[in-house]
Amino acid sequence: xxxxxxxxxxxxxxxxxxxxxxxxxxxxxxxxxxxxxxxxxxxxxxxxxxxxxxxxxxxxxxxxxxxxxxxxxxxxxxxxxxxxxxxxxxxxxxxxxxxxxxxxxxxxxxxxxxxxxxxxxxxxxxxxxxxxxxxxxxxxxxxxxxxxxxxxxxxxxxxxxxxxxxxxxxxxxxxxxxxxxxxxxxxxxxxxxxxxxxxxxxxxxxxxxxxxxxxxxxxxxxxxxxxxxxxxxxxxxxxxxxxxxxxxxxxxxxxxxxxxxxxxxxxxxxxxxxxxxxxxxxxxxxxxxxxxxxxxxxxxxxxxxxxxxxxxxxxxxxxxxxxxxxxxxxxxxxxxxxxxxxxxxxxxxxxxxxxxxxxxx
Amino acid sequence: xxxxxxxxxxxxxxxxxxxxxxxxxxxxxxxxxxxxxxxxxxxxxxxxxxxxxxxxxxxxxxxxxxxxxxxxxxxxxxxxxxxxxxxxxxxxxxxxxxxxxxxxxxxxxxxxxxxxxxxxxxxxxxxxxxxxxxxxxxxxxxxxxxxxxxxxxxxxxxxxxxxxxxxxxxxxxxxxxxxxxxxxxxxxxxxxxxxxxxxxxxxxxxxxxxxxxxxxxxxxxxxxxxxxxxxxxxxxxxxxxxxxxxxxxxxxxxxxxxxxxxxxxxxxxxxxxxxxxxxxxxxxxxxxxxxxxxxxxxxxxxxxxxxxxxxxxxxxx
Ligand SMILES: Nc1ncnc2c1ncn2[C@@H]1O[C@H](COP(=O)(O)OP(=O)(O)O)[C@@H](O)[C@H]1O
Ligand SMILES: [Mg+2]
Numbered sequence: 001x002x003x004x005x006x007x008x009x010x011x012x013x014x015x016x017x018x019x020x021x022x023x024x025x026x027x028x029x030x031x032x033x034x035x036x037x038x039x040x041x042x043x044x045x046x047x048x049x050x051x052x053x054x055x056x057x058x059x060x061x062x063x064x065x066x067x068x069x070x071x072x073x074x075x076x077x078x079x080x081x082x083x084x085x086x087x088x089x090x091x092x093x094x095x096x097x098x099x100x101x102x103x104x105x106x107x108x109x110x111x112x113x114x115x116x117x118x119x120x121x122x123x124x125x126x127x128x129x130x131x132x133x134x135x136x137x138x139x140x141x142x143x144x145x146x147x148x149x150x151x152x153x154x155x156x157x158x159x160x161x162x163x164x165x166x167x168x169x170x171x172x173x174x175x176x177x178x179x180x181x182x183x184x185x186x187x188x189x190x191x192x193x194x195x196x197x198x199x200x201x202x203x204x205x206x207x208x209x210x211x212x213x214x215x216x217x218x219x220x221x222x223x224x225x226x227x228x229x230x231x232x233x234x235x236x237x238x239x240x241x242x243x244x245x246x247x248x249x250x251x252x253x254x255x256x257x258x259x260x261x262x263x264x265x266x267x268x269x270x271x272x273x274x275x276x277x278x279x280x281x282x283x284x285x286x287x288x289x290x291x292x293x294x295x296x297x298x299x300x301x302x303x304x305x306x307x308x309x310x311x312x313x314x315x316x317x318x319x320x321x322x323x324x325x326x327x328x329x330x331x332x333x334x335x336x337x338x339x340x341x342x343x344x345x346x347x348x349x350x351x352x353x354x355x356x357x358x359x360x361x
Numbered sequence: 362x363x364x365x366x367x368x369x370x371x372x373x374x375x376x377x378x379x380x381x382x383x384x385x386x387x388x389x390x391x392x393x394x395x396x397x398x399x400x401x402x403x404x405x406x407x408x409x410x411x412x413x414x415x416x417x418x419x420x421x422x423x424x425x426x427x428x429x430x431x432x433x434x435x436x437x438x439x440x441x442x443x444x445x446x447x448x449x450x451x452x453x454x455x456x457x458x459x460x461x462x463x464x465x466x467x468x469x470x471x472x473x474x475x476x477x478x479x480x481x482x483x484x485x486x487x488x489x490x491x492x493x494x495x496x497x498x499x500x501x502x503x504x505x506x507x508x509x510x511x512x513x514x515x516x517x518x519x520x521x522x523x524x525x526x527x528x529x530x531x532x533x534x535x536x537x538x539x540x541x542x543x544x545x546x547x548x549x550x551x552x553x554x555x556x557x558x559x560x561x562x563x564x565x566x567x568x569x570x571x572x573x574x575x576x577x578x579x580x581x582x583x584x585x586x587x588x589x590x591x592x593x594x595x596x597x598x599x600x601x602x603x604x605x606x607x608x609x610x611x612x613x614x615x616x617x618x619x620x621x622x623x624x625x626x627x628x629x630x631x632x633x634x635x636x637x638x639x640x641x642x643x644x645x646x647x648x649x650x651x652x653x654x655x656x657x658x659x660x661x662x663x664x665x666x667x668x669x670x671x672x673x674x675x676x677x678x
Contacts, residue, residue: 050575050579051578051579052575052578052579071578072575072578072579072581073578073579073580073581073582074581077579078579078580079575079576079579081572081575081576082572083570083572085570085572085573085575085576087573087590087591087594087595088595089594089595098576098577098580098590099580099581102577102580102581102582102586103580103581146576150580
């Protein structure tokens with residue numbers, strides 16, 4: 001096991017900058033998730049660590065060794081690919097044992113070690129089958145087993161669960177988490193699924209356009225998104241982001257010219273932010289807005305735009321001027337469509353982002 | 362296996378599986394008729410005609426031209442006459458030369474060259490790749506007469522390009538077509554036909570997911586090991602197809618005749634050339650037909666062997 005260090009790593013494909021000045025340290029034994037939308041450079045980052053790509057700039061270190069220009073085989077990493085990359089012409093035994101075979105481990109010992117790992121992953125009695133003869137979940141386990149069997153220093157996972165159906169994915173998630181805690185390996189895990197990243201990782205690295213947007217433990221990233229991108233990416237449904245003006249003297253936040261929130265009580269918290277310019281974005285999570293059927297002080301009016309049952313709760317999308325605001329409603333009944341309802345924002349749990357999208361305060 | 366919607370699927374309650382194909386109705390037969398007539402006249406009839414001729418002593422001129430006699434297996438006995446058949450200019454000799462020609466130019470030549478080039482350029486782009494591929498394809502599609510002429514010029518003893526280069530390097534001026542005739546036509550045919558193998562193997566390689574190779578890279582497999590453990594098993598079907606097709610083509614190829622005329626002293630007389638000489642130089646149609654029938658049987662055996670192997674391969678994977 002070893003730590004991984006990326007320092008100012010940049011990777012270009014022609015004009016396109018796939019990974020842009022990424023600096024990241026993954027501690028020994030830590031499980032880090034690279035999270036971001038499709039095309040943001042997660043896979044490329046992983047491949048840079050594996051040595052399948054060579055960076056245009058920056059350096060990469062695994063353990064105490066600089067590996068920036070070393071070929072994959074000299075890096076002692078294990079990688080699980082999105083498509084599992086199991087060889088269709090080999091049995092699971094030979095697939096899982098392949099890294100050992102390449103390293104010149106005898107057949108006898110290979111079979112022993114493969115059997116041991118396979119049993120741990122509950123595919124011990126499938127070893128004589130070919131990949132096409134087992135289920136997707138079992139293939140996924142086999143590819144993890146192949147990564148585990150040669151006890152590499154670093155594990156790299158590229159969206160290993162994205163080809164599984166929803167139920168299997170939850171199972172596999174639990175299984176991976178258990179495994180990681182048990183084996184305690186250093187792992188980098190690529191996913192575009194924020195729930196998966198939250199569930200599995202010790203720390204999450206959120207990426208966009210090849211850049212790191214935020215690094216932090218799952219709760220930090222969720223509860224204090226450093227910019228509007230992270231805010232819009234984390235959580236399901238994601239945070240509401242409303243363009244607004246702030247009139248500090250009057251103690252008001254104004255959206256759409258007509259809708260005002262009284263922030264007099266929070267004036268101090270926001271006074272520092274105001275100097276940053278007139279255009280702001282107010283962020284608030286759907287669970288931090290409450291709905292009232294009648295007008296109360298400090299509420300703003302809105303129309304019910306759509307109602308989605310989530311089972312035990314509702315997602316109510318309301319329209320405030322030109323903006324849509326999602327509200328999570330923990331009630332038995334939801335308001336009917338087109339009804340006017342009043343929203344109360346939990347102002348202590350709002351975030352104000354500047355015109356550059358960065359968190360203020 | 363399903364390949365997309367061949368049928369419109371809004372035929373409620375209509376068993377699409379049982380719906381007759383367009384060529385199975387009466388109209389279908391009408392559509393197929395011209396093609397079938399064509400095939401019958403130009404392929405099937407000649408086959409039976411040749412089969413019949415091979416049991417006669419028909420010639421182009423003389424009394425046996427108008428009144429051929431039935432001679433039983435005499436033509437075949439002459440072909441396989443064990444006292445003579447390995448002599449120069451006889452059938453056995455031609456078969457033996459053909460065997461070496463096929464082994465050299467198809468299997469060791471085109472297949473190995475094709476695989477090597479395809480493998481070398483695997484997941485590489487650039488000028489060199491384009492150059493090699495374009496040259497190979499050109500060599501493949503240029504008309505034979507042009508190609509033969511170009512090679513005659515290339516191999517000419519005194520003024521040929523090759524010997525000019527060799528002489529400049531102080532390596533002498535061998536008379537290629539005279540001193541190394543078989544080797545010359547083997548190299549010629551390798552050059553001429555490698556494009557098919559290159560293209561087939563390249564596209565076979567393309568179908569292998571990059572992650573297969575990268576998995577092997579990460580665990581540290583060497584190039585040879587990757588080839589043996591991953592590429593070769595996954596390409597086995599393509600290799601088989603390639604081998605049988607180029608074997609059949611090379612077995613029947615006639616182009617070397619344009620370079621060497623089968624000589625010198627029958628050293629490059631392939632079976633196809635031997636057939637030609639028998640049937641159209643000596644006008645022994647009966648014997649020529651017997652050779653054609655034997656060649657057909659050899660081709661058939663090769664093709665059957667291929668089909669059986671391919672089926673086994675499919676069952677195994
Ligand atoms: N080999 C390549 N050649 C050219 N462009 C590439 C290559 N690999 C990735 N890219 C581009 O780099 C960007 C990042 O890709 P990738 O790292 O695969 O994204 P992610 O895994 O986050 O979806 C994408 O725009 C992608 O099209
Ligand atoms: Mg990816």
